[in-house]
Amino acid sequence: MLRKIRIVLAAVFFLGVTLLFLDFTGTIHAWLGWMAKVQFLPAVLAANFAVIAGLVVLTLLFGRVYCSVICPLGVMQDIISWFRGKLKKRNKFRFTYSPAKNWLRYGVLVIFIIALVLGVHSLVALVAPYSAYGRIAANLMAPVYQWGNNVMAAIAERVGSYSFYEVDVWIKSLPTFIIAIVTFVAVFVLAWKHGRTWCNTICPVGTTLGFLSRFSLFAPVIDTDKCNNCGLCGKACKSSCIDTKEHQIDYSRCVACMDCIDNCKHGAVHFALRPKNKAAKNTPADNSHDNGRRAFIATGAFVAGAAALKAQDMKVDGGLTAVSNATKPCRQTPIVPAGSQSLKNFSSHCTACQLCVSVCPNHVLRPSTDLETLMQPEMSYERGYCRPECNKCSQVCPAGAIKPITVEEKSSIQIGHAVVNPELCVMITDGVKCYNCTDHCPTKAIRYVRMNPDDENSPFIPTVIEEKCIGCGACENLCPARPLAAIHVEGHEVQREI
Amino acid sequence: MKENVSRREFLKAAGFAALGAGSLGIIAGCGGSTDNPTAPVEGDGEMTYRTHPQNGDKVSILGYGCMRWPMIKNEEGKDVVDQETTNRLVDYAIEHGVNYFDTAPVYLQGQSEKATGIALKRHPRESYFIATKLSNFSNYSRENSLEMYYKSFENLQTDYIDYYLLHSISGMDAFQQRYVDNGVIDFLLEERKAGRIRNLGFSFHGSTEGFDELMATHEQYNWDFVQIQLNYVDWKHAGGRNANAEYLQQELDKRNIPSIIMEPLLGGRLSKVPDNIAERLKERNPQGSVASWAFRFAGTPAGVLCVLSGMTYMEHLQDNVKTYSPLNALTENELEFLEETVILMQDYPTIPCNDCKYCMPCPYGIDIPAILLHYNKCVNAGEIATSSEDSNYSKARRAYLVSYDRAVPKLRQAARCIACGECMAHCPQSIDIPKEIRKIDRYVEKLRSETL
Numbered sequence: 001m002l003r004k005i006r007i008v009l010a011a012v013f014f015l016g017v018t019l020l021f022l023d024f025t026g027t028i029h030a031w032l033g034w035m036a037k038v039q040f041l042p043a044v045l046a047a048n049f050a051v052i053a054g055l056v057v058l059t060l061l062f063g064r065v066y067c068s069v070i071c072p073l074g075v076m077q078d079i080i081s082w083f084r085g086k087l088k089k090r091n092k093f094r095f096t097y098s099p100a101k102n103w104l105r106y107g108v109l110v111i112f113i114i115a116l117v118l119g120v121h122s123l124v125a126l127v128a129p130y131s132a133y134g135r136i137a138a139n140l141m142a143p144v145y146q147w148g149n150n151v152m153a154a155i156a157e158r159v160g161s162y163s164f165y166e167v168d169v170w171i172k173s174l175p176t177f178i179i180a181i182v183t184f185v186a187v188f189v190l191a192w193k194h195g196r197t198w199c200n201t202i203c204p205v206g207t208t209l210g211f212l213s214r215f216s217l218f219a220p221v222i223d224t225d226k227c228n229n230c231g232l233c234g235k236a237c238k239s240s241c242i243d244t245k246e247h248q249i250d251y252s253r254c255v256a257c258m259d260c261i262d263n264c265k266h267g268a269v270h271f272a273l274r275p276k277n278k279a280a281k282n283t284p285a286d287n288s289h290d291n292g293r294r295a296f297i298a299t300g301a302f303v304a305g306a307a308a309l310k311a312q313d314m315k316v317d318g319g320l321t322a323v324s325n326a327t328k329p330c331r332q333t334p335i336v337p338a339g340s341q342s343l344k345n346f347s348s349h350c351t352a353c354q355l356c357v358s359v360c361p362n363h364v365l366r367p368s369t370d371l372e373t374l375m376q377p378e379m380s381y382e383r384g385y386c387r388p389e390c391n392k393c394s395q396v397c398p399a400g401a402i403k404p405i406t407v408e409e410k411s412s413i414q415i416g417h418a419v420v421n422p423e424l425c426v427m428i429t430d431g432v433k434c435y436n437c438t439d440h441c442p443t444k445a446i447r448y449v450r451m452n453p454d455d456e457n458s459p460f461i462p463t464v465i466e467e468k469c470i471g472c473g474a475c476e477n478l479c480p481a482r483p484l485a486a487i488h489v490e491g492h493e494v495q496r497e498i
Numbered sequence: 499m500k501e502n503v504s505r506r507e508f509l510k511a512a513g514f515a516a517l518g519a520g521s522l523g524i525i526a527g528c529g530g531s532t533d534n535p536t537a538p539v540e541g542d543g544e545m546t547y548r549t550h551p552q553n554g555d556k557v558s559i560l561g562y563g564c565m566r567w568p569m570i571k572n573e574e575g576k577d578v579v580d581q582e583t584t585n586r587l588v589d590y591a592i593e594h595g596v597n598y599f600d601t602a603p604v605y606l607q608g609q610s611e612k613a614t615g616i617a618l619k620r621h622p623r624e625s626y627f628i629a630t631k632l633s634n635f636s637n638y639s640r641e642n643s644l645e646m647y648y649k650s651f652e653n654l655q656t657d658y659i660d661y662y663l664l665h666s667i668s669g670m671d672a673f674q675q676r677y678v679d680n681g682v683i684d685f686l687l688e689e690r691k692a693g694r695i696r697n698l699g700f701s702f703h704g705s706t707e708g709f710d711e712l713m714a715t716h717e718q719y720n721w722d723f724v725q726i727q728l729n730y731v732d733w734k735h736a737g738g739r740n741a742n743a744e745y746l747q748q749e750l751d752k753r754n755i756p757s758i759i760m761e762p763l764l765g766g767r768l769s770k771v772p773d774n775i776a777e778r779l780k781e782r783n784p785q786g787s788v789a790s791w792a793f794r795f796a797g798t799p800a801g802v803l804c805v806l807s808g809m810t811y812m813e814h815l816q817d818n819v820k821t822y823s824p825l826n827a828l829t830e831n832e833l834e835f836l837e838e839t840v841i842l843m844q845d846y847p848t849i850p851c852n853d854c855k856y857c858m859p860c861p862y863g864i865d866i867p868a869i870l871l872h873y874n875k876c877v878n879a880g881e882i883a884t885s886s887e888d889s890n891y892s893k894a895r896r897a898y899l900v901s902y903d904r905a906v907p908k909l910r911q912a913a914r915c916i917a918c919g920e921c922m923a924h925c926p927q928s929i930d931i932p933k934e935i936r937k938i939d940r941y942v943e944k945l946r947s948e949t950l
Contacts, residue, residue: 166903323863324909387946387947426916432918433916434917436914478913
């Protein structure tokens with residue numbers, strides 16, 4: 001029964017969180033946005049004390065329910081592991097007890113915390129479970145979903161329906177895409193072979209919650225009177241944490257999946273109040289062959305991940321036509337969405353989960369390729385600009401990197417300002433009239449002046465009143481100059497209201 | 499435009515489609531390719547012919563406008579004429595009595611003359627009349643004009659041209675500049691004398707004054723024919739500064755100059771009319787297509803020698819052949835009925851774009867006709883919202899924005915128009931293109947930002 005409840009809840013969370021990454025229209029976020037906000041690391045970064053307290057209490061009461069129900073990466077591993085069990089009955093009972101790899105999990109946790117404190121954001125984002133899943137969903141699942149949508153859109157177009165519209169499917173950042181693939185392969189292999197190894201050796205959230213779950217009030221308990229030492233519970237334990245010979249369970253690794261309870265034919269395992277003296281008995285790690293191999297796989301995953309960092313940005317073709325998308329200009333200061341407050345606030349809170357990238361309807365947000373902020377989103381205006389009526393990214397961010405703002409607030413938040421390069425302006429290069437940037441500026445910050453103030457006959461060029469510009473990029477996006485726009489936006493380190 | 503289908507209805511339909519995916523393909527294929535729903539039934543009689551008052555040419559009332567041959571993509575992704583289909587269309591046309599083919603060096607990115615020549619070469623030269631034009635718009639030097647003239651013979655694989663036109667002149671200024679000052683008109687008169695041009699005329703877009711000026715030259719040049727824009731809207735209600743067709747035809751009749759009719763259907767605008775207009779026309783004549791009214795109208799004046807139609811699809815050709823085999827001229831009653839219809843149509847403020855594509859290519863990549871036609875389509879479907887208070891506002895908003903992105907790629911939309919004005923000089927309907935484009939852009943912007 002408990003197992004079934006766990007499975008139903010896990011399915012609800014897993015589908016919900018996944019849909020957050022797939023629904024590019026942003027409609028579902030009003031209903032299910034909280035599912036991202038109850039994720040552990042984002043809540044910590046957002047200093048969302050209510051959620052943190054809730055999760056701590058939950059763990060102290062029932063153990064690592066979070067890992068079995070709320071964490072999408074955990075549930076994904078369960079699905080992979082379950083699928084293997086379905087292929088062959090024998091596989092379902094493929095696990096054996098192994099002692100905890102404390103040196104590895106604590107090592108990773110220490111490195112993780114150091115990285116968090118020092119602000120090595122890319123390393124933090126790499127192993128954070130929710131953001132790792134977000135990257136997998138945004139990079140590997142969303143394109144499939146979007147292609148499916150595009151097929152529906154094509155059919156809808158033929159029957160004259162506006163229910164579906166076509167969306168662009170593009171790789172927003174090659175390094176992030178590769179990291180998503182590598183993460184998926186690593187997690188898949190580990191889950192396929194060893195169930196929850198990732199969660200109990202690498203995952204910093206798993207290790208943190210493991211500290212707490214040792215002291216949980218309720219937990220699976222083996223009733224030695226009823227137990228006939230068949231060992232089935234241990235073989236079915238994907239966390240490999242039931243020492244059947246000793247009738248001991250390592251509660252720091254138990255994810256409260258309740259599989260052992262359902263698998264025991266003698267009703268010897270109960271989810272119950274724990275006898276105090278038996279809590280938190282830990283066997284020290286020994287360097288078995290198996291252990292070394294797991295460590296090797298884990299290290300391998302890291303090495304592969306690190307190798308991906310070196311891959312370069314891929315140019316994404318804008319279409320088949322003779323007019324191409326503009327080339328991305330080299331910005332001295334990156335642009336981050338309104339509500340981020342500052343580059344510092346943004347980079348120190350963002351877990352690079354890609355949720356904002358997934359919901360950005362204007363193709364403005366994409367993961368950064370800079371090493372320092374790798375995978376964290378940044379803005380660029382080759383495919384669209386930051387539309388005045390949209391505040392979706394600020395609504396979905398679970399980590400407090402983009403604080404919620406209203407559309408009205410957004411219209412006065414200066415995230416950057418436009419800079420003109422008159423030599424590229426078509427009024428100079430082509431000798432034509434063009435007022436596109438002025439015409440489309442929502443704050444009327446662009447004016448036309450003579451290029452040479454002393455010469456009445458010199459051509460006109462646009463000029464920006466920096467104080468009025470909010471950095472939305474309408475001018476840059478709609479500038480006809482190619483390959484580089486004659487006007488581009490530079491980000492601001494600290495956002496301010498105008 | 500088809501009615502908006504709700505998401506639920508659509509999913510239901512899609513479900514059925516999944517059950518019978520094969521059959522959906524067939525059904526959708528039929529529905530998608532015909533704009534003209536008339537059953538392809540041939541006319542019950544013979545094609546109507548008109549006789550040229552001076553030289554006695556028996557010209558079919560239906561002429562083939564070679565500006566809209568079907569196009570396909572070649573291996574390099576470039577648009578080229580679908581020669582095979584073109585040949586089939588020409589064969590059908592000739593078989594059913596069409597004997598006038600009107601092309602120009604500039605049509606279809608310069609491919610029309612050649613394709614027309616290839617298709618016609620397969621039939622005896624005396625069985626049809628060829629019309630082509632001197633399209634010396636951008637470079638009207640004598641050398642360039644003559645080169646264009648000779649090239650037409652080569653492209654059309656012929657040693658004489660039946661009807662030769664000075665392409666699109668609006669008045670004396672254009673005529674003087676492009677044909678008189680460079681001596682080209684004298685050259686062409688010589689060519690007419692020599693028989694390589696059998697009939698010399700011009701095509702006209704412009705004001706009454708411009709037409710008067712040109713008519714005044716008739717004594718000097720003895721125009722054999724004039725090509726004018728005539729249809730039931732332009733008859734009394736020509737837009738902008740353009741002369742009414744009624745006036746043009748009247749002036750030609752006075753001088754006994756036969757007219758060739760262009761834009762009888764306004765580039766399809768008189769077949770894709772708003773639903774209630776279509777119903778009105780259908781109620782009056784259930785058997786005839788909506789387009790047939792326009793063709794009967796254009797053929798009704800006795801001074802008309804030939805009515806041109808740019809028929810891309812076999813169905814359009816068949817429908818027009820049916821309308822003109824034979825032509826039933828409109829009665830007084832019917833003419834009045836059409837005039838009332840025009841008044842009703844003025845409730846739909848469409849932009850008078852006939853999709854001739856003279857404005858293209860836009861140097862900045864804007865797809866001008868696609869933007870204007872999409873707008874017109876929405877106007878005719880009643881899907882232009884005037885304010886967010888409108889009862890159909892959210893439906894109209896979604897319909898416009900979704901169909902806009904479908905009709906025009908983002909990089910070619912109105913927001914990218916820099917209003918350089920390059921296109922203005924080329925529009926035969928004298929549409930203020932940058933202004934209209936900007937108007938549409940403002941509308942789209944208001945829809946997107948929900949500030950209408």
